[in-house]
Structure formats: C-alpha cells, structure tokens
Amino acid sequence: MLDALHHALRAAPDRPAVLGTTRTGAVRVRATRGDLADLTDRYAAALHRRGITRGSTVGVAVRPGPRALAVMLAVHRLGARAAVLDPGAGPDVLRARLALARPEAVLADAAAQAVAGWGRRLAHHARLALPDLDELGPVATVGPRLPGCAPALDGDAAPAALPRPVDEDGDAVIVFTSGTTSRPRAVVHTRSSLAAGMTAVSALARPEAGRPVLGGTFFVLVPSLAAGAPVALPARPPRLLVRQLAGLDPQLTYLTPPQLRGLLARRARFTGRVWTGSAPVSADLLTRVKQAGAHEAWGVYALTELFPAAAVEQADKAAFTGQGDLVGAPLPEVAARTDATGQLLLSGPAARDRYLGEQPDPWIATGDRAHLDGGRIVLEGRCKDMVLRRAENIYPGLYEPTLHIPGVESALLVGVEAGDGDERLVAVVQPTPGTDPAALRAALAGPLRRMGSARPDAVLLADIPLSGRSRKPDRAAAARLAAARLGAAPPTAGGRG
Structure with missing residues (x-):
C-alpha cells in the first residue's frame, strides 16, 4: 500500500492531502498530494546522499504532520527502517533505546531539538526530555531550522540522485513499547506486516x-x-x-x-x-x-504488535450480557487462542516479526486474560493487573465493565496494599461532568452487589490519571491516588494493581 500510495499521490497532485483547521474552525489545506509526493522524493534523495540505504536505521523524532509522513515514506522507499523516538520518554530511557536501535542518522524537527538543547527549560514544563544533541548521534533537522538546531536535512535539494524504490521484504519500523532503561523492548514490523495491517484497516474502515x-x-x-x-x-x-x-x-x-x-x-x-x-x-x-x-461507533482492539486485531460496533457491545469486556471477533486472517494461564495469544500476517534483539515468534503474548465467546474475544483484564485479596485472584478487567453505567466517565479497579501482604480492592470511578455524586453512589449499589466476591472494599470518586501519548488510564497512578485518599500505605513499585 505504501508503494501504491506514491503513485496515487502523483496521479492527482492538485488535490488536498493533509488538512488543517484554523482557530475559528475553517478548513485549510496544509499540503496537496503533489506537495507530499515532492517532499517524500526530496527527503529520500537527501537521506540517500547521507548513505542511508536498504537495511539502514533512521531515528525519527518529528511531530505528526506532512513532514513526518514524508519522512516515513522516504525511509520506506529506500528500504531502511525507522526507529520512532518519543521525546516524552525521558533522556535515560532514550539513551537506552538509541543504544539498542543504533541509528545511522536521527531526524528531528526544531521542537524535538529544543527539548535537547536551547529550549530545555520550556520543554521541562511540557514534560519532554531528550539527551544532549551530541548524544543523539548524527542529527539532521527536518523542517524550519531555529538557532541551535542541527544542520538541515537538505530537503530542498533536487532529487537528481533518487534511487529506485526497494521492492522486497525487510524491517520497516521499530516502535519502543516497554522495558526499562537497562533493558528496553522494541517491536519490529516488516514491510509485509505493515502492508497487511494497513490492508486490514482499509477493509475495516x-x-x-x-x-x-x-x-x-x-x-x-x-x-x-x-x-x-x-x-x-x-x-x-x-x-x-x-x-x-x-x-x-x-x-x-x-x-x-x-x-x-x-x-x-x-x-x-x-x-x-x-x-x-x-x-x-x-x-x-x-x-x-x-x-x-x-452513524456507527466502533471499538478497536489493537496492539503495537498487531494493528488491528478485532473490532466491535456499539450495538453488539451494548447487547453483550456476559462477564468481561467484549472487543469483537478477530479480523480476517487473525488467529486467537488462550494459553494455559488464560492469556490471549494472537497471530496473523499483520503481526510484528519480533522484538528487537530477539528471535521471531509467530504468536503474540498480549498480556491480557481473555476467553472466546462464540469466536469473539472477551477480555478479563491484564495479567499483571491481578489483585490478590484474601488468597483470591481478582482480574479487574473482568468486572470493570459492570461499573460503566450512565453517569460514569471511566472506572478502574486497583489494588492497594493493606500492610499485611494482602491487598484492598478499590474502585476508582470518574463521574461524567455534572453528575450528582450521591445519586451516582446510589446507582452503583446494584452493580457493586452483582460483583459478588470481587466487590471492592472502597469506592473513590475521582478523576482517573492518564499517561502516554494515547492518554491511557494509568493504573499505577490510580493506585497511588487511592492509597493517598484512603490513608493506606502506597503500593510498592513491584506490587500488583
């Protein structure tokens, strides 16, 4: 699809490709399809002049937009792989990730470089941090240069030396997902797995x-x-x-x-x-x-390792009366099963090839407990989110959907250490704006009774902390919040919940 996209952009160069919106809501064209194709060619030529070829690794720290998309397309055209660098990860984590990926070049826009140098104080307030520029390796600036930035990628040069597009499989992208500063973990997608994933999205959407x-x-x-x-x-x-x-x-x-x-x-x-x-x-x-x-509202179940895996429309999700969180049937060519512990395993053409530095494995261990209901995937919670209370294993995802009644914006079940090796189960419930707290507590009484032995020890009405670019609920932060509000000992770094 990436190869087809380049030809499609050239076929209608004057049509809009990337749109922007003014503060008043008016729509404007940020880049035409021809602009995007030209930018891709210029970046590919500039990277080729810098020695980037098939098998090279290019670090990418560019804000989403036409330039970031053109960079990714240019790297793909050359048969290189892009290592996605997140300025929000912190300098220690990024140093470890750079040491693992070992990019031959790093492309960064002025904002990312400000984080690493002249704008560090401003960046601190935005919770962004990069190592010093000289620690990043050979850096080139994508987009406008500002004082203190690395030399420009030279994207305005004519693409006279543009090589033929690479037309064979190989590594395409590295996306860091987890791990520690001592042992980062990164997902490696190949050109074929990316193509399969985008084909699945196209068929679904x-x-x-x-x-x-x-x-x-x-x-x-x-x-x-x-x-x-x-x-x-x-x-x-x-x-x-x-x-x-x-x-x-x-x-x-x-x-x-x-x-x-x-x-x-x-x-x-x-x-x-x-x-x-x-x-x-x-x-x-x-x-x-x-x-x-x-007209339709869909929930998509996806992982960095396999995007997308399953999807469910509102009508089907609302009609589900079983325990757990229905996320839908696996998409075509996606295989799903559970292991002996109840963990969901997935496989398919769109699955990642491997984790960087590890051997390929066709099956992805999702870290989610689940069961299959008529072929549909029903999640029961994260394996690592298990709460141990009075010698009983409680998986929050199995019961959290029960708490999502009208008036509830979001809800989590977290474990808070009780000080004797046991845990208290706390429901942290975020009300919808304008909801009366007393009325919501009364409405929750029935759902709480239906939770049986998994009924929480306490219900806390509070905004649920979020983390990461995707603003996911942060369970660890929610557990700390619950511990502080309830006067309990805060959970340890390695504790459950």
Whole structure:
C-alpha cells in the first residue's frame, strides 16, 4: 500500500492531502498530494546522499504532520527502517533505546531539538526530555531550522540522485513499547506486516475518495490517502477539536476514548463512522457517540504488535450480557487462542516479526486474560493487573465493565496494599461532568452487589490519571491516588494493581 500510495499521490497532485483547521474552525489545506509526493522524493534523495540505504536505521523524532509522513515514506522507499523516538520518554530511557536501535542518522524537527538543547527549560514544563544533541548521534533537522538546531536535512535539494524504490521484504519500523532503561523492548514490523495491517484497516474502515478523514496514526493516514481521501490530524485542545470536527464533517473519525469524552463534554456532534481504541472502550461511551450523531461507533482492539486485531460496533457491545469486556471477533486472517494461564495469544500476517534483539515468534503474548465467546474475544483484564485479596485472584478487567453505567466517565479497579501482604480492592470511578455524586453512589449499589466476591472494599470518586501519548488510564497512578485518599500505605513499585 505504501508503494501504491506514491503513485496515487502523483496521479492527482492538485488535490488536498493533509488538512488543517484554523482557530475559528475553517478548513485549510496544509499540503496537496503533489506537495507530499515532492517532499517524500526530496527527503529520500537527501537521506540517500547521507548513505542511508536498504537495511539502514533512521531515528525519527518529528511531530505528526506532512513532514513526518514524508519522512516515513522516504525511509520506506529506500528500504531502511525507522526507529520512532518519543521525546516524552525521558533522556535515560532514550539513551537506552538509541543504544539498542543504533541509528545511522536521527531526524528531528526544531521542537524535538529544543527539548535537547536551547529550549530545555520550556520543554521541562511540557514534560519532554531528550539527551544532549551530541548524544543523539548524527542529527539532521527536518523542517524550519531555529538557532541551535542541527544542520538541515537538505530537503530542498533536487532529487537528481533518487534511487529506485526497494521492492522486497525487510524491517520497516521499530516502535519502543516497554522495558526499562537497562533493558528496553522494541517491536519490529516488516514491510509485509505493515502492508497487511494497513490492508486490514482499509477493509475495516472503507475510506472513500474525496471526503475528509480525521485521525492521526500512521495506520489511519496511509489507507485514507491511498483511497483518495484527505486527512486531518486531530487538534490537541478539546475546544479546537470541537470546531475541527464541525468544520470537516469527516466520513471517518479515529480518536482515543479520552478525546471522545472531551468532545462529548462539550456537546460536539459526530458524523459518519467513529472508531476508538488505545484504551478501554465502554459500551456507554460508544452509545453516547452514536447519540451525538455518529452513524456507527466502533471499538478497536489493537496492539503495537498487531494493528488491528478485532473490532466491535456499539450495538453488539451494548447487547453483550456476559462477564468481561467484549472487543469483537478477530479480523480476517487473525488467529486467537488462550494459553494455559488464560492469556490471549494472537497471530496473523499483520503481526510484528519480533522484538528487537530477539528471535521471531509467530504468536503474540498480549498480556491480557481473555476467553472466546462464540469466536469473539472477551477480555478479563491484564495479567499483571491481578489483585490478590484474601488468597483470591481478582482480574479487574473482568468486572470493570459492570461499573460503566450512565453517569460514569471511566472506572478502574486497583489494588492497594493493606500492610499485611494482602491487598484492598478499590474502585476508582470518574463521574461524567455534572453528575450528582450521591445519586451516582446510589446507582452503583446494584452493580457493586452483582460483583459478588470481587466487590471492592472502597469506592473513590475521582478523576482517573492518564499517561502516554494515547492518554491511557494509568493504573499505577490510580493506585497511588487511592492509597493517598484512603490513608493506606502506597503500593510498592513491584506490587500488583
């Protein structure tokens, strides 16, 4: 699909490719399809002049937008692999990741370099941090240079030495997911697994030419552009995202659950089909999105190791009455089974090839407990989130959907150390804005009784902490919050919950 995209961009160079939105909600064209193709060629030529060829590794620390997309397409054209670097990971973690990936070059925009040098004080307030520039290796600036930046990538040079596109399989991208500073872990996708994943997204979402698509991930951008649809990256401030949604009238929208909740709190209206994932998706959230105008509202179950794996529409999720969190049937060519411990294992053409530095393995250990219900995947919670209370193993994901009643924005079950080797089970419930706390506690009484032996020891009404770019619920932070509010001993770094 990436190869087909390059030809598709050239076939209609004057049509819009990447859209922006002004503060008033007006739509503007940030880049045409021809602009994106030209930028890709220039970056490919500049990287080739720097010695980047098939098998090379290029570190990428560029904010989402036309330049970031062009960089990824250029790296792919050369048969190199892109190591995605996150400035929010912290300098110690990034040093370890760079040591593992060993990129021949690092591409960074001015904002990322500000984090590493002249803008460090401002970056600290934004919770971003990079090592010093001289620790990153050979750095080139993508986009406008500012004082203190590394030399430009020379993306404006004519692509006279543009090589023929690489047309064979090999490593395509490295995405760091977990691990520690001493042992980082990184997912390696090949060109074929990326192609399979984007083909699956295209078949699932069915983007149509001409109408805008709102979404910021690579797996959303490429299939949409290949189908002839212009794309818009979501605005970060919720108030601007509301205006963006109204101005674009998108056929497809892909946002995280926290983004959707922010829009719903501001009474935003949706159009077309809405997709959400990267964090737990409740039936209530999907229902509210459809009530706000969406024709369909889908929850997507996906991992960095396999995107996408399963999907479920609001009507099916709302009709599910079993225990656990229904995330849908595995998508075509995705195989699912559980191991002896109940952990969900997945495999398929879109699965990652391996973890960097490890041997290939066709099966992905998801870290999620699950069972199959008529072929559909029902999650029971994260294996590592297990809470041990009075010698009973409690898996929060098995019971958390019970707490998602009207008036509940989000809910987590976390373990808080009781000081005697046991744990207290605490429900941290975030009310929907405007909900009366006393009325919500009364409404929760029935669902809490139905939880049986997993009924929590305490219910805390509070905003649930979020973490990461995708703003996922942070269980560890929620457990610390619960411990502080309830006057319990805080959980240790290695404790459950």
